[in-house]
Amino acid sequence: MRPIPSDSDTMDLKRVIRNIPDFPKPGILFYDISTLLADAPAWKETVRRLANRVRAYQPDLLVGIESRGFLSAAPLAVELGLGFAMIRKRGKLPGTTIGHDYALEYGEDRVEIQADAVKHGQRVVLLDDLLATGGTAAAGITLLRSVGAEVVSAAFIIELAFLRGRERLDVAVDSIITYDE
Numbered sequence: 001m002r003p004i005p006s007d008s009d010t011m012d013l014k015r016v017i018r019n020i021p022d023f024p025k026p027g028i029l030f031y032d033i034s035t036l037l038a039d040a041p042a043w044k045e046t047v048r049r050l051a052n053r054v055r056a057y058q059p060d061l062l063v064g065i066e067s068r069g070f071l072s073a074a075p076l077a078v079e080l081g082l083g084f085a086m087i088r089k090r091g092k093l094p095g096t097t098i099g100h101d102y103a104l105e106y107g108e109d110r111v112e113i114q115a116d117a118v119k120h121g122q123r124v125v126l127l128d129d130l131l132a133t134g135g136t137a138a139a140g141i142t143l144l145r146s147v148g149a150e151v152v153s154a155a156f157i158i159e160l161a162f163l164r165g166r167e168r169l170d171v172a173v174d175s176i177i178t179y180d181e
């Protein structure tokens with residue numbers, strides 16, 4: 001017999017994501033998680049669902065990508081009893097850092113991590129709020145490997161599946177809200 005779902009299992013999280021057309025430029029439909037963060041039961045349920053996915057990989061450490069990746073990585077680390085490290089955009093982290101340059105649609109960008117943030121061979125789950133083309137997450141994975149991490153998965157709140165970002169990632173990918181078009 002199938003278990004009877006609880007209210008939280010059936011909660012429709014899409015209901016609390018706000019879609020804003022033409023941001024940050026014309027033609028882009030922006031999936032705004034501000035309204036999800038502001039809804040206490042929905043945000044709690046988001047963290048619970050992410051925790052259930054991420055726990056399965058038995059990570060040693062969580063890593064969030066600036067800036068919206070920090071929003072899920074920090075509460076998830078508390079929930080799973082793990083530490084949390086930051087990948088930031090260029091020039092934001094003090095001390096010795098390791099960087100990785102990557103191509104954007106126009107131009108290039110750089111992500112950085114502190115050189116001692118990951119111990120060699122640690123099992124790491126990468127967190128970000130949203131998977132679109134996968135360029136940001138792919139850069140994060142490359143950076144983490146360059147400092148000795150074993151990247152066991154990447155987890156997102158939202159996946160824009162029609163952009164096929166997961167095909168660029170050579171790790172397990174989890175997301176809890178999917179848009180197919």
Ligand SMILES: O=P(O)(O)OC[C@H]1O[C@H](OP(=O)(O)OP(=O)(O)O)[C@H](O)[C@@H]1O
Nearest residue numbers: 066067068128130131132133134135136
């Ligand atoms: O899969 P991709 O095509 O790489 O896009 C996804 C990335 O874009 C957004 O970050 P953004 O650069 O807007 O920065 P922010 O988190 O600081 O808002 C989002 O938070 C992801 O990091």
Ligand SMILES: Nc1ncnc2[nH]cnc12
Nearest residue numbers: 028029030031032130132
């Ligand atoms: N459409 C989108 N909405 C929100 N964040 C994004 N990051 C990349 N594409 C995005």
